Amino acid sequence: MKDFWNQRYAEESFAYGTEPNQFFKQELDILEPGSLLLPAEGEGRNALYALQKGWETSCFDYSESARKKALDLIAPFGFDVDYQISDVLDYTSAKQFDVLGFSYVHFPKEIRLKAHQHLITFLKPGGTVIFEAFAKSQLGKASGGPKNLEMLFTLAEIKEEFKGISFSYLEELTTYLKEGLYHVGEASVIRFTGTKGAN
DSSP, rough: HHHHHHHHTSSSSOTTTOOOOOOHHHHHHTTTOOOOEEEETTTTTHHHHHHHHTEEEEEEEOHHHHHHHHHHGGGGGGGOEOOOOOOOOGGOOOOOOEEEEEEEEOOOHHHHHHHHHHHHTTOOOOEEEEEEBBGGTTTTOOSSSOOOGGGOOOHHHHHTTTTTTEEEEEEEEEEEEETTTTTEEEEEEEEEEEEEEEO
């Protein structure tokens, strides 16, 4: 799987564009800038937007090609970004963050619960999660996402895997994506925002 992502991100064009995910942008714009963690950030589109809005931004991905492309995207703007190469379960940081942002992060089913709970440990009590990913009803649609049903989401799975998060908004819906080459067309997605309770 890592080879797949390195190959995809090595392409000259940006796989998912250079504009931020619209739900991420919408929700981030409501918040006062602080510290942000972006898991599996890929080519840096959300990181660049957050940096432009004054967020102290950290991110990681296991694809070296993704990191290179993201840093090349961000460099002309002169921002500092902490972008690590890491598998999700190996990711570590001395910091806790105000916001944790997921845009189409689909971990394998066998590690997904552990991965999400691991990442929540880096969120401050009272911190916000912003999440958008493909629902199981996306399977068979040409607008993107894993072809493995187990890597897609249901609302019940979200509630189970994000224990400790109080949901302010949680919905499965149909939307139209126009994100680069690989997220284009009608799509079934799950979106949520929520806050972490006190430890």
